[in-house]
Amino acid sequence: MRKYIVFTLFALNAAVCYPQEIKNAATADTVLTTVERQLSADDIAHAKELARRGIGYYTGKGGYNRNFEKALDLLTQASELDNSDAICALAHMYENGNGVEQDYEKAAQLYMKAAHKNVVMAQTSLAYFYDEGLGVDQSFVEAVKWYRKAADNNDASAQYNLADMLSNGIGVEKDLEQALAYSRKSLAGGVREASAQISNIQRQISLERAQQAGESGATDADAVYANVPEMPQFPGGNEALLNYLRTNIKYPSVCRENHIQGRVIVTFIINKDGSVETPRVVRGVHEALDNEALRVISLMPTWQPGRLNGEPVRVMYSIPVNFRLN
Numbered sequence: 001m002r003k004y005i006v007f008t009l010f011a012l013n014a015a016v017c018y019p020q021e022i023k024n025a026a027t028a029d030t031v032l033t034t035v036e037r038q039l040s041a042d043d044i045a046h047a048k049e050l051a052r053r054g055i056g057y058y059t060g061k062g063g064y065n066r067n068f069e070k071a072l073d074l075l076t077q078a079s080e081l082d083n084s085d086a087i088c089a090l091a092h093m094y095e096n097g098n099g100v101e102q103d104y105e106k107a108a109q110l111y112m113k114a115a116h117k118n119v120v121m122a123q124t125s126l127a128y129f130y131d132e133g134l135g136v137d138q139s140f141v142e143a144v145k146w147y148r149k150a151a152d153n154n155d156a157s158a159q160y161n162l163a164d165m166l167s168n169g170i171g172v173e174k175d176l177e178q179a180l181a182y183s184r185k186s187l188a189g190g191v192r193e194a195s196a197q198i199s200n201i202q203r204q205i206s207l208e209r210a211q212q213a214g215e216s217g218a219t220d221a222d223a224v225y226a227n228v229p230e231m232p233q234f235p236g237g238n239e240a241l242l243n244y245l246r247t248n249i250k251y252p253s254v255c256r257e258n259h260i261q262g263r264v265i266v267t268f269i270i271n272k273d274g275s276v277e278t279p280r281v282v283r284g285v286h287e288a289l290d291n292e293a294l295r296v297i298s299l300m301p302t303w304q305p306g307r308l309n310g311e312p313v314r315v316m317y318s319i320p321v322n323f324r325l326n
Contacts, residue, residue: 050074054078108134120154124157130142156188180201244300270305
């Protein structure tokens with residue numbers, strides 16, 4: 001599963017939030033700049049103090065005893081004065097149900113506000129929400145968009161997740177060279193899992209180069225391609241694929257009882273006749289979830305095969321299978 005690194009509130013001077021849908025970044029910047037200009041220096045200083053105290057009560061640090069009720073009151077006041085730290089902390093409260101009823105939609109709104117203000121942690125959080133469908137309609141395209149913004153702002157977690165999506169062609173055209181570059185940045189930024197990710201991407205690049213050079217060691221009939229101009233398509237498209245997974249997944253009881261959730265990534269070959277061959281888990285969560293993902297992938301209907309030079313070929317394909325408890 002892709003990583004979600006939860007930030008430490010008391011160590012940050014950044015934020016994450018937004019209470020009403022902003023249709024585009026240009027509009028968002030205009031609206032937020034207007035709000036900031038209307039605030040006096042006293043208002044800004046007051047909001048900063050409210051946020052400082054609110055985060056203190058929320059985290060129980062800085063000489064404060066943890067008190068979610070006081071934290072909620074102070075952070076709400078500060079967020080109404082557009083304080084980024086307060087918006088961040090408030091989003092975190094709603095995301096985790098700390099002192100309030102858990103509300104992913106509210107948290108997503110808050111993360112959206114801060115993301116449009118170019119707050120890096122908010123961009124990563126919002127991307128993850130789109131990635132997992134938390135409080136928003138799941139959209140891998142939107143997830144890629146926000147992971148990229150955060151990754152280009154040097155967030156190592158976002159770089160790792162973006163590399164994962166680029167290397168598997170999830171929500172974006174597959175681009176192994178770009179994936180490798182982001183993965184290396186992620187490793188340099190301290191994400192240890194990126195080391196294995198780099199090795200996997202490098203293997204895929206080697207396979208593609210060998211194929212392009214005609215050195216795959218397989219006959220044309222048996223060659224398996226990592227990327228072709230016409231990639232395989234699930235019957236009905238991506239929306240139909242998501243619906244198939246939602247309809248057919250049976251959440252393992254052992255994982256439900258123990259609140260185990262996450263994302264399993266399965267790789268498999270789509271043959272020239274569209275059939276699915278040799279599915280395997282390349283990133284697992286729990287044995288029961290991994291096995292369920294393999295079962296559902298194995299039972300998929302016939303795909304439209306990938307094509308190279310107009311001819312059907314065998315293609316390696318990856319799919320993320322989400323397991324999320326409501």
